[in-house]
Every structure is written in C-alpha cells, then in structure tokens.
Amino acid sequence: MQPVGRFGERVRGGTAPASATGSARKAERLRRRARRRAARRGSWVLLLLAAPGVIWFAVFCYLPLVGLVVAFKNFNVSQGIFGSQWDGLQNFQYFLASGDAFTIIRNTLFLNALFLSGSLLTGLVLALMLNEVRLTLFKRAAQSIVFFPYFISPIVISIILQVLLAGVNGQGGAVNDLFGVFDLPQVSWYTTPGPWPWILTIVKMWQLGGYTSVIFLAAITSIPEEMYEAGAIDGASRFRLARSITTPLLGPTLGILVVLGVGRIFFGDFATIYAIVGDNGILFPTTDVIDTYVFRSLLTLGDFGVTAAIGLFQSVVGFVFVTAAVLVQRRLNKESSIL
Amino acid sequence: MSSYLAGRSDPEVDVAEERATEAEPPPAQRPAKARRPVSRRVEPFTVVSYVGVSFFALLCLIPFWMIIIGSFTAESKLALSGYSFWPSPFSLQAYQLLFTGTALLDGYIATLFITIVGTALSLTTTAALSWVIARRMPGISRPLTVFAYLPMLFTGGLVPLYLLITEVLHLENSWFAVILPNMMAPFLVFVAVTFFRQLPGEILESARLDGAGEARIFFRIVLPLSKPILAVLALFYAVTYWNEWFTALLFLSNPTKFPLQLILQNLIANVMNAAQIPSSAAQAAAPVYQLRLAMTVVTIAPILLAYPFAQRFFVKGLTLGATKG
Numbered sequence: 001m002q003p004v005g006r007f008g009e010r011v012r013g014g015t016a017p018a019s020a021t022g023s024a025r026k027a028e029r030l031r032r033r034a035r036r037r038a039a040r041r042g043s044w045v046l047l048l049l050a051a052p053g054v055i056w057f058a059v060f061c062y063l064p065l066v067g068l069v070v071a072f073k074n075f076n077v078s079q080g081i082f083g084s085q086w087d088g089l090q091n092f093q094y095f096l097a098s099g100d101a102f103t104i105i106r107n108t109l110f111l112n113a114l115f116l117s118g119s120l121l122t123g124l125v126l127a128l129m130l131n132e133v134r135l136t137l138f139k140r141a142a143q144s145i146v147f148f149p150y151f152i153s154p155i156v157i158s159i160i161l162q163v164l165l166a167g168v169n170g171q172g173g174a175v176n177d178l179f180g181v182f183d184l185p186q187v188s189w190y191t192t193p194g195p196w197p198w199i200l201t202i203v204k205m206w207q208l209g210g211y212t213s214v215i216f217l218a219a220i221t222s223i224p225e226e227m228y229e230a231g232a233i234d235g236a237s238r239f240r241l242a243r244s245i246t247t248p249l250l251g252p253t254l255g256i257l258v259v260l261g262v263g264r265i266f267f268g269d270f271a272t273i274y275a276i277v278g279d280n281g282i283l284f285p286t287t288d289v290i291d292t293y294v295f296r297s298l299l300t301l302g303d304f305g306v307t308a309a310i311g312l313f314q315s316v317v318g319f320v321f322v323t324a325a326v327l328v329q330r331r332l333n334k335e336s337s338i339l
Numbered sequence: 340m341s342s343y344l345a346g347r348s349d350p351e352v353d354v355a356e357e358r359a360t361e362a363e364p365p366p367a368q369r370p371a372k373a374r375r376p377v378s379r380r381v382e383p384f385t386v387v388s389y390v391g392v393s394f395f396a397l398l399c400l401i402p403f404w405m406i407i408i409g410s411f412t413a414e415s416k417l418a419l420s421g422y423s424f425w426p427s428p429f430s431l432q433a434y435q436l437l438f439t440g441t442a443l444l445d446g447y448i449a450t451l452f453i454t455i456v457g458t459a460l461s462l463t464t465t466a467a468l469s470w471v472i473a474r475r476m477p478g479i480s481r482p483l484t485v486f487a488y489l490p491m492l493f494t495g496g497l498v499p500l501y502l503l504i505t506e507v508l509h510l511e512n513s514w515f516a517v518i519l520p521n522m523m524a525p526f527l528v529f530v531a532v533t534f535f536r537q538l539p540g541e542i543l544e545s546a547r548l549d550g551a552g553e554a555r556i557f558f559r560i561v562l563p564l565s566k567p568i569l570a571v572l573a574l575f576y577a578v579t580y581w582n583e584w585f586t587a588l589l590f591l592s593n594p595t596k597f598p599l600q601l602i603l604q605n606l607i608a609n610v611m612n613a614a615q616i617p618s619s620a621a622q623a624a625a626p627v628y629q630l631r632l633a634m635t636v637v638t639i640a641p642i643l644l645a646y647p648f649a650q651r652f653f654v655k656g657l658t659l660g661a662t663k664g
Contacts, residue, residue, distance in 0.1 A: 043479065045553035046471045050483060053468030056523050060503070061490035067499030081502060126395060132388035144650045145396040151642055151653075153582035155603045159635045160402040162607070163409065163422055174405065174422055206398060214654055239384035271585055278607065294497050299589075304498055311496025319493045326492070 071308040091309035100293065108268045108289040111197055115204040115269065116261040120254065122205040123212020127250075128242045130213060131220050143217075146210030154275035157203060161276055165189040165199075193286040200273065200287065207272070212257070219253040220246060255332050263325025266318035268292065290314050403643070410434070410633040414626030432626055433633035442594075442602060443637065449514060450598040454580040457518040461576040466569060469528050470557055473535035484532075491525045504590055516590035517583055517598070524579070527572055534568040535561065570652050581642065599638045606631045 067081060074087040095101055126146060133139040149157075166189065167173035176186045189195070223246065231241045268289030277287045279296070290310065298307045409422050413430035416423075437443050472483050500520060510516035538561065546556050562569070584600035591597060597605075606627075 043476060043553070045557075046474060046476060046479065049467040049553075049557060050471040050479070052464040053523060053528075054483070054486065056464060056519075057486055057490065060500075060520060060522070061494070063507075064495035064499030064503050065493075067502045068495055070498060070502065081506070122395075126392070129388035129391045132385050133392055134385075138389075142392045142396045143654070144647065145399050146392075147650065147653065148646060149399050151578050151582075151646065152639065153584065153600055155582075155584055155600050155607065156635055156639055158607055159603070159631065160406065163402070163405055163632075167422070177422075209395065210399070237384065238382040239387075242384065274585075275604065275607070291497075298497060298501060304502070308496065308498035311498055315493055315496055322492050 068308060068312050070304050071312045073305055075304040075308070087305060091305040092313065094306050095310050095313070100288075103285065104288050104290050104293045107287065108291075109265060111200060111268065111273075111287070111289060112261075112265045114197055114201040115208075116258070116265070118201045118205045119208035119212050120257055120261070122209035123216055124247075124250065124254065126209050126213035127216030127220060128246060130217060131246065132238060132242070143210070143214070147214060148210070149207045150211040152207070154271040157207065157272065158275040158278075161199075161203065190280060191282050193283045196277075196283055196286045200276070203272065203276070204269075215257070216250055216253060219250055223249050252332065256329055259325045259329045259332065263322040263329075264318075266290070266314060266321050270295065403639070406632050406635050410629060410636045412629065414629045417626075417628050430626075430629065433629040436626075436630060437633055437637065443634075445595050446597060446599040446602045449596055450581060450600070453514050453517050453583065453598055454577055456514075457521065457580040458573055458577045460518065461522050461524075462569065462573050465523055465528055465531055465572055465576075466562070466565070467557075468523075469531035470535055470561055472528070473532045487525050487528050501589065511590055512593050512596060513590075514596065517586045518580070520586050521579055521583060524575070527575060531565075531568055531572060534565065538564055567652075567655065571655055574649050574652050578642070599634075603631075603634055603638055606634060 070081060070084075071091055072087055072089070073081075073084040074090075075081070075084045130139060130143060133142065163173065164175050165173045167176065172186075173189070175189075179186060187195075189199070227245050227249075228241055231245055236244065268291040270289070270291035273287060273289060274292050274295060277283050277292070291314075294307055294310050294314070297303060297310070301307070404424065405422050408424060408426050409417060410433055411426035411429055411431070412423065413428045413432070416428060468483070468487065472480050472487065474480055504510050504516050504520070510519070542560060542564075543556060546560055551559070582600060584598065584604050587598050587601040588604065591601065
C-alpha cells in the first residue's frame with residue numbers, strides 16, 4: 001500500500017494517470033478521502049457553529065413553504081394540512097372575484113409609493129441641512145433626536161396619532177385644537193377615510209426621515225472636499241454647493257434606495273398600518289393593504305385556504321419585484337450587492 | 340469611540356464610520372476653515388438649515404412631551420380642554436393605579452423575558468452563522484449564503500407561519516412563539532458577515548499557525564475583536580423584541596402573559612380595557628385616557644433612557660449595512 005495522508009502530496013506527483021493500475025487508483029481514492037477528512041477535522045466545528053442558524057432558517061423560512069399547499073386546499077383544521085381536500089385554484093378565484101382584491105392591491109401600491117417618496121425626500125432634505133450644521137454639539141444632538149422615531153413601536157405611534165387627531169372621547173385632538181385657532185372646521189379624522197393616505201405618509205416621513213438621513217449623510221462624507229473648494233472658489237453659495245454638488249453625487253445612493261423600495265412595493269407595512277387603523281372599517285377603502293387584509297381574514301374569517309392563497313399571490317408577485325430590484329441594483333452598483 | 344474601535348485595523352473603514360458616527364470629519368483631513376464660506380457673511384441656506392433641522396427635531400420630540408405631560412394631567416382636565424404642554428392640575432392617579440395592579444409587572448416580566456432571552460439567542464446564532472459564512476469555507480460558505488439570502492426574496496406569508504407555530508410546534512401561549520419567528524434577521528446576518536470579512540487576516544492566520552482550532556479562533560479571537568458589531572446586533576435585536584407585538588397578538592391569549600406592547604395595543608383597541616389594568620378595588624373611576632398615556636410612558640421609558648447611550652451603535656450598524664446593500 002502506498003503512503004497516504006501526511007505524504008499524500010509528494011506521492012501524487014509520482015503517479016502518472018496514464019499508467020493507472022488498480023492499486024494506484026485505490027491509493028488515489030484513499031488519499032482524497034484523507035484530505036477530505038483533514039479538511040473536515042477543522043470544519044466540523046464550523047458546521048456546529050452554523051447548525052443553530054441553519055436549523056432556524058430551515059424551520060422558520062423553508063418549512064413554512066410546504067404549508068403553502070394550503071392555498072390549493074379546502075383547509076380544515078381537524079383534517080390537517082395534508083388530509084384536507086384539494087381545491088384547485090378555487091381559493092385564488094374567490095379572492096380575485098371578490099371586490100376587495102382590486103382595492104387592497106391599489107392601496108398597497110399607492111401607499112408604498114407615497115411612503116417611499118415621502119421618506120426619501122425627507123431624508124435627503126434633512127441630510128443636506130444637517131450637512132450645513134457646523135456646531136458639533138448641535139449637530140450630534142439633532143442627529144440623535146431625528147433618528148429616535150425609528151425605534152418607536154407602531155403601537156406607540158398609534159397612541160401619538162390618537163393624541164394628535166382624536167383627543168379624549170373622540171373629540172378634538174391637538175390638530176383640531178390648532179384648526180380652531182385658525183377658524184378652520186373641525187375634522188373627525190377617524191371617520192374620514194380621504195386624508196388617511198397622506199396622514200400615514202406624514203407618519204412615515206416622521207418615522208423614517210432621520211433614519212434615511214443617516215444613510216445619506218454617510219454617503220455625503222465620501223464626497224471629496226476638493227469639489228466644494230472648487231465650487232467655493234467659483235463663488236457658489238452654500239445652497240448652490242448643496243444643489244449642484246451634493247445632490248447629484250447622492251444619485252447612486254438614492255438610486256439604490258429607490259430600487260430596494262420598489263422591490264418591497266408589494267409588501268405593505270403591516271405593523272404600522274394595523275396598529276393605527278386596526279379594525280376601523282370606515283378607513284379601509286383608503287388604508288387597507290394586502291397584509292392587513294390577510295391578517296384580518298385569518299383572525300376573523302378563519303379561512304386558511306383563501307388567506308394562504310392571498311399570501312402566496314403576494315409572495316409570488318413580490319418575488320418578481322424583489323428579484324428585479326436586486327438585479328437592477330447589482331447593475332447599478334456591483335460592489336454593494338451581497339451575492 | 341476609540342475604545343470600541345480598538346480591535347479594528349482597516350483604517351478606511353474606521354475613518355468612514357467615525358465620520359458617520361461623529362458626523363464631523365477628522366481635522367487632519369479636512370481643515371475646518373476650508374469648509375466655511377470664503378466670505379464671512381452668514382449664508383441664507385445655513386440659516387435655513389439650522390431652522391429646518393431644529394424644526395424637524397422639535398417635531399420628533401413634541402409628541403413624546405405631550406404624552407409624558409398628559410400622563411401627569413388629571414383626567415378631568417384632559418376631557419375638558421384636551422392635551423396641553425404643561426400638567427395642570429398635576430395628577431399621579433394613573434401611575435398609582437398602574438403600580439398597584441399586577442398587570443404592569445406581568446407585562447414587564449413578559450417583555451423582559453422576550454427581550455433578554457430573545458436577544459441572547461439571536462446574538463449567538465447570528466454571530467456563529469455569520470462567521471461560518473464569512474470564513475469562505477469551500478463548499479460550505481457559499482451554499483449557506485444562498486440559504487440565508489433566499490428568504491429575503493421569498494417568504495411563505497402569514498398562514499404557513501401561523502400553522503407552523505400552532506399546529507406543528509404547539510407554541511401557543513408561550514413566549515417562544517414571540518421569540519422564535521423573530522430570531523434571525525437575514526439583513527443583520529449580512530451586516531455581521533461584512534464586518535467579519537474586514538477582520539485582519541494576519542491575526543487569524545498566525546493563530547492558526549500557533550495551532551489554534553476553529554473553535555478557539557472563533558471564541559478567543561473573533562468574538563473579542565467583534566465587540567462593536569456584537570453591540571450593534573444586540574441593540575437592533577433588543578429593540579425589535581421590545582417593540583414586538585404582532586406575533587404576541589397572534590399567539591398569546593392568556594392576558595397574564597401579554598408583553599407591554601400588547602397591553603398597550605389592547606388599550607387602543609378598546610379604551611375600556613384600561614379599566615382592567617388596576618386592581619378591581621380601584622376600578623370605580625379609572626382615568627382611562629390618562630392611564631393609556633401613563634402606560635405608553637412606562638413602555639417607552641427604557642428606550643428613552645437607554646437611547647442617548649446606545650444611539651451611536653445604531654448609526655454605526657446602519658452605515659455598515661448601507662455600504663453592503
């Protein structure tokens with residue numbers, strides 16, 4: 001038998017594949033196995049390290065995909081996921097035939113477009129302004145404060161909104177008090193669906209403005225100082241520098257954020273919207289999105305089949321959007337892509 | 340600043356992060372004078388910026404101020420003239436009621452359990468998996484990358500998750516039903532991978548030459564060098580768990596197990612639920628609106644208090660993540 005393992009490297013050079021006899025082939029096999037074992041000796045620790053995470057992904061991200069068969073079934077809890085009757089595409093037909101489908105898809109797209117443009121615009125303007133602030137202490141404090149709403153739970157945001165819009169016993173509220181000062185008519189906000197897309201957009205601008213500005217500020221710091229010096233020598237004002245140098249150079253960052261946002265456009269912001277609107281049916285025509293609809297149908301109707309069908313429909317369309325967005329993003333900025 | 344960046348060696352990254360966090364360039368690179376307008380007169384845009392930033396910062400603070408003030412204002416005043424900027428007449432009634440009942444204590448126990456246990460689990464699994472991905476092991480790391488990335492593109496949705504928790508794992512009314520679905524955030528996995536890949540290869544290589552195994556390298560070298568990113572991950576996960584209420588709403592039905600956010604959500608859904616918070620003896624004239632605001636205050640108080648100290652880590656994590664999609 002030929003020496004393997006420790007001397008494997010040296011021996012391999014001597015065996016010519018042309019004269020491969022049975023024993024040489026066997027030796028080669030043993031050698032390969034030994035090398036693999038050596039690699040594995042270090043890597044079993046790594047596999048052990050990765051195991052909890054891998055198991056989590058398998059159970060909570062991949063196993064549920066099996067549960068999607070419910071979308072094609074007339075699901076019945078007592079019969080279980082696999083025991084229930086096949087239903088073909090009936091669940092999908094039921095959803096698409098109901099009048100709700102159009103409304104919630106339109107709301108999802110419209111609200112997300114508003115949220116995206118609102119928060120990006122706020123973040124951009126805020127970053128440009130923060131960049132002008134020279135007093136270090138002021139700037140640091142301001143940055144911390146504007147970032148803070150990002151960490152507030154949707155429930156607390158909902159409470160804030162009630163303070164502002166509803167007041168005590170559904171009367172008044174801070175905004176109506178303000179309206180009163182200017183002799184404007186009082187509005188019963190929680191029974192008027194019309195302005196809600198804009199109210200939610202303002203909430204999103206408030207919530208994400210500071211967060212987005214941090215991303216933009218990070219990009220601003222990478223703009224070379226010489227550009228500003230050149231601009232200043234040419235007599236440009238601070239506003240002109242911000243408009244003609246900073247803003248165009250933030251283009252790529254903005255592009256990536258837009259692309260990522262468009263990729264998520266089919267997924268509603270469930271937590272915020274549900275926390276604010278809840279089961280207030282009066283506001284559904286303008287605020288109900290796919291996610292809130294799915295949640296309500298699951299809890300109130302208990303129809304797993306139809307609900308799963310809506311979820312699957314959303315996932316598939318969403319997947320198309322996200323994948324397209326990732327591909328576009330990779331073309332925009334090869335270095336920033338993950339894979 | 341310098342203390343938690345001490346382990347880093349890549350000067351480029353340090354500078355970039357330092358700038359983003361401190362929001363002020365290092366003086367060596369950018370002399371303060373060059374940044375100022377050549378003429379000494381005050382530029383209108385600078386004035387507008389100070390005003391604009393102050394305005395937005397105020398908008399971020401005022402709602403919290405109103406809630407805190409409202410929680411100290413007597414219910415009779417709230418009902419009569421709405422919310423105000425100063426508590427008069429001053430009243431501690433809501434807090435007295437909150438602290439006499441057990442609901443608040445139960446809520447805190449639930450939220451603390453979910454946050455502490457959840458963050459510990461999340462942190463260990465995320466760090467370990469990210470390190471294996473970052474190690475670029477042939478045949479292991481790349482499949483793992485794809486494995487952790489695909490869920491960002493395609494998810495099963497609500498119903499399969501609901502069936503998984505209730506029909507397969509039978510976790511109803513367990514705090515783990517809140518923890519487990521949120522245990523790993525693919526985004527944070529990739530933030531950690533990005534950080535691990537920037538660790539100095541020479542240190543790891545010399546450790547390997549000295550005969551350190553993979554386990555020793557990870558626990559004795561990688562983790563101590565990665566304290567900044569571990570802080571970022573821990574804080575992001577902790578905030579997520581603290582604010583989580585949706586899974587609690589889905590899977591918890593026993594009111595004594597409700598976390599704070601769910602108690603608060605019940606107060607929104609039905610203002611009369613507020614009357615159930617204090618013990619039955621005090622129920623008679625519960626100040627429901629004041630109580631709701633007081634409950635909000637005790638829910639966000641830990642975040643409000645910890646934020647000034649933790650804020651720089653969030654900015655850091657965000658800039659790390661932003662540079663790598």
